[in-house]
Structure formats: structure tokens, C-alpha cells
Amino acid sequence: MEQKEFIQSGALVLQQGMPGDYVYKIESGTIDISMRDPDGEEVFLAELGPGEIIGEMAVMLGGRRCASARAHGDVVLSRIPGQELHKRVKRSGAMHAYMMRLIADRAIRNISLFAGLSAEEKASLPKGEGPVLYPKKSYLFRENEPIAHLYVLCSGHVQHFNTTDTGQEITVELHKPGDVFCKSAACLHDGFFSTSTRAIDDAYVIKLPIGQFKEVMRRYETVADRLLFSLARRNMINQYEMEQRATMTAPQILSSFLRRLCYSYGFDPHGFTLPYKKSLVAARLGMETETLSRAWAKLAEYGIIVDGTRITILDEEA
Amino acid sequence: MEQKEFIQSGALVLQQGMPGDYVYKIESGTIDISMRDPDGEEVFLAELGPGEIIGEMAVMLGGRRCASARAHGDVVLSRIPGQELHKRVKRSGAMHAYMMRLIADRAIRNISLFAGLSAEEKASLPKGEGPVLYPKKSYLFRENEPIAHLYVLCSGHVQHFNTTDTGQEITVELHKPGDVFCKSAACLHDGFFSTSTRAIDDAYVIKLPIGQFKEVMRRYETVADRLLFSLARRNMINQYEMEQRATMTAPQILSSFLRRLCYSYGFDPHGFTLPYKKSLVAARLGMETETLSRAWAKLAEYGIIVDGTRITILDEEA
DNA sequence: CGGGGGATTGACCTCGGTCAAGTACGGTGG
DNA sequence: CCACCGTACTTGACCGAGGTCAATCCCCCG
Known part of the structure; x- marks a missing residue:
């Protein structure tokens, strides 16, 4: 069932944004995981070695690759088809729990906000609320609800919008797998959501309680730094879009x-x-x-x- | 020349945004200084006591009050007309230097980003580059120049804008006395300005080198916190404006x-x-x-x- | 008094919103 | 297999808000 593949150093193994119905198990060598965050920055996330699995998120949650994987030196992989993985998971509850835990951990650790932390520091990060499924068209939260979580999107797409008095919906933002949202909301002390957010297709998210996130921010300066950076960038992008729409x-x-x-x-x-x-x-x-x-x-x-x-x-x- | 005024507890002595051609010297009692920062938050800045001067910024730099002053308990003030102050300053170089130093110090200490610091902590803040005059229509900086300073506007108004390929100018923001700008720029590591900025009328600014500001941010957690808060707020305001223009x-x-x-x-x-x-x-x-x-x-x-x-x-x- | 910058007013046009009708496509049920 | 339906998208006709251009007014200043 498993098929060996030999990958040359530097070759792209998985590409962010592509659909994928298989996972790889690393047999030998190491793989670099990186992602382009929504602000357009390429961020290095992790280095994985023999025995580890890559690409499980897109397969288990039925979406697209949310990070890219590149061979770091020559690498041998065995490719496991998605069906095969699903079969194994269905057979064993422990296996299912393990995969979900793996996905949740990785989702939290791999967000670009935490990219500056060491492997040990990442290991100590809070785990968040495991992948939660929001079915197509269901709401993650609505305007004026109190803000309780930071969200990491694992699969599917999500739409932020405001509703005007006339019932019109103004879309503010779309998020794709790998994006983290409600970042700015998290900075406002005891704030309320200013937008409603809805799943476009079936979407899995990890929910990290704001309190825990703030705790992390307090502990690691680089996290606050990255958050600042990302908010500042968002501001510039907003300006840019304003300008575009006007001209x-x-x-x-x-x-x-x-x-x-x-x-x-x-x-x-x-x-x-x-x-x-x-x-x-x-x-x-x-x-x-x-x-x-x-x-x-x-x-x-x-x-x-x-x-x-x-x-x-x-x-x-x- | 000087004229005594007796102010009741709680009364507004100076109002942010109003023009003013006189200063007050506090004879007895204490005065609370506060300002509404551009995000709409009312921020308490300082408590001044007997012997101190208030309202000097608008008079010396020829603009509007950039903070409000309120009597904290009953207060006796002596009112000094602007002309009188100007005469004294002209007569004595030392007096001029003293006033400029006073203005610069206060401008830096009174920005809302530093509002969480204690009086001693504020005293240790970097001094910045004294009030610099940018005459009407002159540029503070242009698009694509490297970012070197955080700016505090003491008097006058300032316009941020982008220039499109067709030469059209898109105004992004206006700033009034008391505003701090290039906050978000300051968060981008070795960034470049994305807008040009020009004085609308004669404008005095204090320039605080980015490096020094970052140093302060590293030292005091509350500063980074306030910056985050202010950027997050700005984001929400941007969204709101987008929505408005669209609907x-x-x-x-x-x-x-x-x-x-x-x-x-x-x-x-x-x-x-x-x-x-x-x-x-x-x-x-x-x-x-x-x-x-x-x-x-x-x-x-x-x-x-x-x-x-x-x-x-x-x-x-x- | 003339000149110039800012503000207003009118005539006109263009882009994009609105409404309505039509097409393409996939899924469902007989 | 086809009829039927719902959804997403396309096309056409029309309209109105706001941009553009030009003329004029207003007011301050030298």
C-alpha cells in the first residue's frame, strides 16, 4: 500500500494551497515546513525528521495544504493515500485521537506568530480546543459577542463581514487554511467582535482562549513583536485597498x-x-x-x- | 500684567482643540491634564502643581490646545497673555531654551502611549529632537524613505497621503496637535514609509528616533500593550471607514x-x-x-x- | 483695485448598482 | 434516461451618485 519516493535536496514536496489526498511519512532525511502568512511573509515553521508524518491536515480535514514542505537534503518518503489513512483512523479510536491531537498541536505551533520560538518553547504552548468543525454556512461568532478565542483555521474558508442596518452584508476579509484570525480583537481588553464570521465551506478551526494567548504573549517578547508587526502590516494593506477602491x-x-x-x-x-x-x-x-x-x-x-x-x-x- | 483666577473643583480650564493665546501659572491647587487620543480614548496624562505652567504649547507654537486641563480641587491660577510670554521669551535666550525644553519634554511624556508609566518612569524617557518647525506645505517625509522617527505633533496639522502613478494624491489620514504618528511604521523592522506626509499649516513636531522608542517598548510592557491596543483600534476604524464608503x-x-x-x-x-x-x-x-x-x-x-x-x-x- | 486661491454651481458623462431575463450545470426523483 | 429544480453565473437595459470640466463667486491680501 505504501510507496517509497526519493526526493532531491531542495525539492518542493507539498505546496501550500494545493488540494491533497495523501500524506507522507518521512523514512529518512529532514523536511522543512514553511508557510506564507496572509501578510505575504514567508515564515519558517519547523524541521521534521524520520518517523514523522506530513500533510495530514489537508487529508484528515478535507481541505488544502496549509503549509509548504521542502526537502532539506536528500529525503526518502513513503506516500500513504488518504483513503488508507482514513481506514486506519476509522479502525482505531486511539489512532483517531492521536491524529486529531497531532493536528491541533501542529496548528497551534505552526502559526506564524509563534515562529520565533524554539522547539522546546513551542512544546510548552497551550494546546487550544481541538479541531472544531463548523459546517458550511454556520457562524463561528457574531457581531457584538464578547471575544473569547483566537482562531486558527485548519481547513476550509471563513468569511468576516458586517451587517448594516439595511441588512446588507459587507465582507471585510476572507481567510484560508493556516490563517490566524481575531488577532486584533485579542488586543482589545475585554472587547467585542466587530464582525460576524461564517464558514464558507466545512471548516475546522482550533480555538485558543484569549487568556492563554495573552499569557504566551507576556512570556515571549517575540510573540508580541510579531503580533505588532502583523497588525502594522494589516494597517498598511487596508490603506492600500482603500486607495485601490478609490482610484x-x-x-x-x-x-x-x-x-x-x-x-x-x-x-x-x-x-x-x-x-x-x-x-x-x-x-x-x-x-x-x-x-x-x-x-x-x-x-x-x-x-x-x-x-x-x-x-x-x-x-x-x- | 498677570491676572488671578479662582477656579472651582472639576471645572475645565483648557479644552483640547480650542485656540488659545494665554498660558496659566498654577498658584495653588493641582490641575489634571488629559487628552482624547485619536482613537477616541480619554487618557489621563499628568497632575501638575503650584509653580507649573500650563497651556504653553498652543501659545509658543501658535496652534490649538492639544490637551485638556481640569481643576483637581479648588485652584488659583494666574493668567499670562501670550504676548507677554512671547516678550519674555524674546528678551531672554535662556527663557526661550527653557520653554522649548519644557514643550519637548511634555510632548514626549504626554503621549497616550506612555500614559501607563509612573512619573519617575516618564522622567527617564528619551527626550527626542526638540520642537522642529515644518513650514506650511513642506514635507516631513516622503514615500519610500527609510523610517527613522516616531513623530509627536505639537502644533499645526499634518496630512498623510499616497501618490498614484497618475499623480493623483490619496489622503490617508489627517493629524491634529497631540497626535503621534508613524506608530505602525515603527513596528515594521527597517521599514519604509508607505505614505508621504506634509504640513498643512506651520507644524511643530518632536522627533523620537525609532531605536530609542523600541528601547522604551522593550523596557516597559505597558507601552507595547498600548501600542498593540492602538493599532488594533486603528484596524477596526479602517474597517468601519471602508464599510462607510461602500454603503x-x-x-x-x-x-x-x-x-x-x-x-x-x-x-x-x-x-x-x-x-x-x-x-x-x-x-x-x-x-x-x-x-x-x-x-x-x-x-x-x-x-x-x-x-x-x-x-x-x-x-x-x- | 486687481489677483489668486478656495468654494460653489451647472452641465455632462461614466462607472457601477439594480432589476430582470436568460444560460449553464449538477443533483434528484420518477 | 429524461424532466425538474435550485444555484451560480452571465447578459442586457436602465438609472443615479459622484467624477469631470468650466464658469462664477467670494474673500483675503498685497
């Missing part, structure tokens, strides 16, 4: 969005598929689906070719 | 802006004067002056009466 036309905004999407997911610009429904993209960009629909047609003028669901970016620059 | 019409946006302005400057809603030129307001709100001009006319529908430069807000709520 650009719909096709230009869409083009810019696709370029950033491609970059932040690590997609191949020479052809990738949109990971969201188009209506979601419209919401994210603050436009109507009709406007978006018309914008697709004009993308050629901005160096992007769309063929059905396939998107190709011709000229690549920031 | 509201020009008069609604203007109305909401005026209400916030009134609140954050501490103006009297029953009649105040706009502290900026209208064209600046237009820039700030991301609209053309013509659109703004038309919006004024429709403000009555939203409970705001405009009579020349006089603005009255009828119904007050968040």
Missing part, C-alpha cells in the same frame, strides 16, 4: 486581487484555478456579482487571461 | 465625519468651527471638493445645520 475600476481591482491571490497562495501564475466561488470574490472586493462578471471579460486588457475557471497571469510584477 | 452617500459620510470630529476634538456640538479647510476634508473623505460642496447643502437631512463656517449638530448619538 481603480472594477477590472483593475480584480486584476490586482488575482495577482495578490496567486502570490499569497503560492499558485503558479501560468495557470491556476480560483479557490473561491466568484460570488465570494465579488463580496471580498466590495462589488456586485454582475460587476465582477463584466470585469472578467475585460481582464485581457490587464494582462490576465481567463479561460473558464483557468486563470493565467501574463505579466508578473508587484 | 453611504456623500452627505451621510460627511455627517458621520463631523460627528466623529466633534467628539474627537471635544468640540461643543451646539456650534463649532471646522478646524480644516473644506478641501482637506474632501481629501480626507476621499471625495472631490465639488461633491463635498453639494453634500453640505444636504446635511440638514441628517440633523446637522451649517451656517457659514458654523456647524451645529442637532441629534447626538454614536
